[in-house]
Amino acid sequence: MKYLGSKTIETERLILKAQTMEEQYYLWSVLMIPEVNKYYLSIPKKFAEKLKDWDIQKGYYEEEMKHANDLDVFKWSVFLKDTDKCIGRVSCQEAKSDGYDVNDPSIRGVGWYIDPKYKGNGFGREAANAMMNYMFQECEIDKILSGAAIQNPASWLIFERFGFFRSDKTKMVEYTFCDELVEDYQYSLTKEMYFKNNKHIKKK
Numbered sequence: 001m002k003y004l005g006s007k008t009i010e011t012e013r014l015i016l017k018a019q020t021m022e023e024q025y026y027l028w029s030v031l032m033i034p035e036v037n038k039y040y041l042s043i044p045k046k047f048a049e050k051l052k053d054w055d056i057q058k059g060y061y062e063e064e065m066k067h068a069n070d071l072d073v074f075k076w077s078v079f080l081k082d083t084d085k086c087i088g089r090v091s092c093q094e095a096k097s098d099g100y101d102v103n104d105p106s107i108r109g110v111g112w113y114i115d116p117k118y119k120g121n122g123f124g125r126e127a128a129n130a131m132m133n134y135m136f137q138e139c140e141i142d143k144i145l146s147g148a149a150i151q152n153p154a155s156w157l158i159f160e161r162f163g164f165f166r167s168d169k170t171k172m173v174e175y176t177f178c179d180e181l182v183e184d185y186q187y188s189l190t191k192e193m194y195f196k197n198n199k200h201i202k203k204k
């Protein structure tokens with residue numbers, strides 16, 4: 001794969017930009033909304049209390065921001081084009097760091113969240129699609145592996161519409177702020193499937 005980093009990506013209504021510290025407090029406060037973190041955060045439960053404390057989190061974000069423009073970092077803050085208002089975040093990390101048993105950086109996981117104030121306008125799909133197109137077409141990744149709670153159609157519909165394959169096996173996942181294990185659909189999309197689904201796009 002090509003390590004091109006979190007290059008600015010423009011869509012019809014959005015701009016995806018490499019993260020800066022400026023929007024991190026807002027993004028953290030959105031992440032702390034239960035309907036946002038419920039089926040998104042799977043950080044071990046022992047960190048749950050620390051996650052809720054901005055004074056602790058601020059230090060982690062400051063450290064992370066030092067690498068926001070590194071070429072092996074694929075994480076974007078999502079802004080509305082019209083107003084330059086930040087509304088969410090999308091990311092594409094090594095699948096290994098999402099708990100998949102693979103040791104290949106060109107096999108990636110994905111994540112996304114949008115401020116509930118803006119949900120249901122197709123922004124999640126627009127941002128996620130733009131990121132995944134960029135990762136396949138420009139960064140030439142081999143595969144995306146990801147999961148989504150069965151109870152979270154707003155997320156798994158993004159995978160389905162993009163042409164992901166849904167496995168007939170589900171996975172029980174421990175989400176940070178859920179008391180019980182949650183059943184997730186498992187999705188995958190290879191480079192070959194991506195280019196087959198998007199025949200008008202030429203493989204580099």
Ligand SMILES: CC(C)(COP(=O)(O)OP(=O)(O)OC[C@H]1O[C@@H](n2cnc3c(N)ncnc32)[C@H](O)[C@@H]1OP(=O)(O)O)[C@@H](O)C(=O)NCCC(=O)NCCS
Pocket residue numbers: 035036037039040111112113114115118119120121122123124125126147148149152153154155157158161
């Ligand atoms: C997942 C998320 C990013 C989607 O963003 P969004 O801007 O609200 O979603 P969109 O408007 O682009 O909708 C995506 C699809 O879900 C559908 N959808 C949206 N909200 C829905 C809901 N509450 N119930 C069922 N379907 C829903 C849309 O109709 C659309 O499907 P379509 O392709 O058939 O039209 C957003 O809901 C979110 O931040 N959720 C919390 C964080 C999270 O769960 N992240 C994913 C972890 S895997």
